[in-house]
Amino acid sequence: MRKDEMTRRRDEIIGLLCEAGEMSASELAARLEVSVQTIRTDLRDLDEAALVQRRNGVVRLRQPSENIGYAPRGSLARAEKQQIAMAVRDLVPDGARVALGTGTTVEACARMLAASREGLFVATNSIHAVLALQGAPGAVVALAGGTVRLRDLDMIGTASSGFFGDYLVDLAVFSCGGLSAAGEVLDYNAEEIAARSAIAGCARKTVLVMDKAKLGRDLPCRKQMIWDYDVVVTGAVLPTESLARCRDAGCAVIQVPTETERDRQ
Numbered sequence: 001m002r003k004d005e006m007t008r009r010r011d012e013i014i015g016l017l018c019e020a021g022e023m024s025a026s027e028l029a030a031r032l033e034v035s036v037q038t039i040r041t042d043l044r045d046l047d048e049a050a051l052v053q054r055r056n057g058v059v060r061l062r063q064p065s066e067n068i069g070y071a072p073r074g075s076l077a078r079a080e081k082q083q084i085a086m087a088v089r090d091l092v093p094d095g096a097r098v099a100l101g102t103g104t105t106v107e108a109c110a111r112m113l114a115a116s117r118e119g120l121f122v123a124t125n126s127i128h129a130v131l132a133l134q135g136a137p138g139a140v141v142a143l144a145g146g147t148v149r150l151r152d153l154d155m156i157g158t159a160s161s162g163f164f165g166d167y168l169v170d171l172a173v174f175s176c177g178g179l180s181a182a183g184e185v186l187d188y189n190a191e192e193i194a195a196r197s198a199i200a201g202c203a204r205k206t207v208l209v210m211d212k213a214k215l216g217r218d219l220p221c222r223k224q225m226i227w228d229y230d231v232v233v234t235g236a237v238l239p240t241e242s243l244a245r246c247r248d249a250g251c252a253v254i255q256v257p258t259e260t261e262r263d264r265q
Contacts, residue, residue: 006042007078008078008079009032009034009038009042010042010045010046011077011078011079012032013028013032013039013042013043013046013052014046014051014052014061014077014213015077015080015212015213015258016028016031016032017052017059017060017061021060022058022059022060023058023059024057024058024059025039025040025043025059026039028043028059043059047059050062061213077211077212077213077235077258079258080211080212080235080256080257080258081104081105081108081211082108082112083235083256083257083258084105084108084109084209084211084233084234084235084256085105085108085109085111085112086112086256087233087254087256088109088112088113088173088207088209088233089109089112089113089116089117091171091205091207091231092113092117092120092170092171093117094117094118094119094120095118095119095120096117096120096121096169096170096171097120097121097122097123097167097168097169097170097171098113098120098121098122098123098169098170098171098172098173099122099123099124099164099167099169099171099172099173099174099199099202099203100122100123100124100126100129100172100173100174100199101124101125101126101172101173101174101175101195101196101199102125102126102128102129102152102154102156102174102175102195103126103174103175104128105175105209105210105211106126106129106173106174106175106209107126107128107129107132109173109209110122110124110126110128110129110132110133111132113133113136114132114133114134114135114136114139115136117136118136118137118138118139119137119138119139120133120136120138120139120140121139121140121141121142121169122139122140122141122142123141123142123144123163123164123167123169123202124141124142124143124144125143125144125146125154125155125156125160125163125164125195125199126153126154127143127148127153127154128152128153128154130143142163142167144159144160144163144164145159145160145163146158146159146160146163147159156191156192156194156195157191158194160195160198161194161195161197161198162198163198164198164199164201164202165198165201165202167202168202168203168204169202169203169204170203170204170205171203171204171205171206171207172199172200172202172203172205172206172207173207173209174196174199174200174206174207174208174209175208175209175210175214176196176208176210176214177192177214177217177219177221178214178215178216178217178218178219179210179214179215179216179217179226179236180216180218180222181216181239182242183225183226183227183239183241183242183245184222184224184225184226185208185222185223185224185225185226185228186217186218186219186220186221186222187219187221187222187223188219188220188221189220189221190221192221193221193222193223196223197223197224200229205230205231206229206230206231207229207230207231207232207233208226208229208231208232208233208234209232209233209234210232210233210234210236211234211235211236212234212235212236212237212258214234214236215234215236215237215238225245226238226242226245226246226251227242227245227246227248227249227251228249228251229251230250230251230252231251231252231253231254232246232251232252232253232254233254233256234253234254234255234256235255235256235257235258236255237255238253238255
C-alpha cells in the first residue's frame with residue numbers, strides 16, 4: 001500500500017471522528033470501504049501518536065492538555081488545510097504586508113503565498129513559516145526573537161509578543177487551539193493566547209484559520225469570541241448561533257470544502 005494512500009485514509013479517520021464524536025472500527029471500515037483489520041492497524045498507530053483514544057470498542061479523538069507534536073499535526077487534514085490556504089491566498093494581494101502566526105495551517109498558508117504572490121513583507125514568530133517563504137519572489141521576512149520552542153520551532157514568549165507591536169500590517173493570519181460551542185476562541189496556555197493577541201493587534205484585518213478538528217475542543221484558556229475577528233476560514237460547520245453573531249458583527253466566514261466532502265460529491 002502506498003504511503004500517501006495510508007496518510008489520506010488516516011486523515012479521513014480524523015475527519016470522521018470530528019464529525020461523529022466516536023465510532024467503532026467496523027463503522028469506520030464500512031465508511032472508508034476497507035477491512036476492519038486495516039482500520040485497527042490505523043487506529044493503533046493513531047493511538048500511539050496520541051491522536052485518538054480507543055476504549056470499550058469505540059474510538060474518539062483525544063482531548064490533550066497540551067497540543068500534540070508538530071509533525072503529527074502536519075499529517076492531519078492536509079486537504080482541508082490546502083483549501084484554507086487557497087482561500088487565504090485570495091485575500092492577500094502582491095506587495096501586501098502580512099503577519100503570520102504559528103501552526104501547521106498557517107504554514108500551509110505561507111507555502112501557498114510563496115507560490116502565488118510577489119513582493120510580500122512578512123512578520124512571523126514561526127520558523128516553519130520562514131522556511132515555507134524561502135522561495136517567495138521578492139519577499140522580505142522578519143522573524144521574532146526570543147527563546148525557540150524546539151518542539152514546534154516557534155517563539156511565543158514575551159519577546160515574540162513585543163515583536164509584533166513594532167509593525168503595522170495589512171493582514172494577520174493566525175490559528176487557535178480550539179473553538180467552543182459558544183464561539184469562544186481557545187488555546188492550550190496563556191502564552192499561546194498572548195502571541196495570538198499580539199499578532200492580531202498589529203493588523204488592519206485579522207484572519208483566523210481553523211481546521212474542523214478544532215470545533216468543540218475543550219481547552220483551558222480563552223480569549224475573545226470568533227466574531228471578534230474580521231475573517232474566519234475553516235472547514236468546520238459552525239453552529240447557527242455563532243454564524244448569526246459573525247454576520248451581525250461583520251465577520252466574514254469562509255467555509256472551505258474538506259477532503260471527505262469533495263469525495264462524496
